[in-house]
Amino acid sequence: MAPLEAAAVYVGINILLLIYLSSRVVFMRRSAQVSVGHGGNVDLEIRTRVHGNAAEYIPSMLVALITAAFMGIPVLWIHILGTTFTLGRVIHAFGLSRSVLQARVLGMVLTWLAMIVVAAMLIFHGLTGFAPLHGLSGQSI
Incomplete structure (x- = not known):
């Protein structure tokens, strides 16, 4: 599997996670008959925040994974980064x-750890042209 194919797996999984979290908001809005905001419904407020938090973190990490690839x-x-991040997002949503x-x-912690490591790798690789920890993959770049 190539790095871009691996990144595609995590892009797909995280898109599905966002759709799932969004659908929870949509279905709660329908049942609570609230079209905007949370209308004082605590469960709707929580579901909206869970989706919002995921929507705040997922896009930048997916861009980072694709860039890294x-x-x-x-x-x-x-x-490693995709699994750590995705697991962190699922655990946090729960x-x-x-x-x-x-x-x-x-x-x-898992979310930030993956984001900090990929950010460091991207900065290092961007400045030096050297892929960090290259020897662990068994592949040449």
């Missing part, structure tokens, strides 16, 4: 939806 970051690292603080914290 194009820049030659090894496929193993695309998988924790925020159910008010489980530990899940929210773990989800954010």
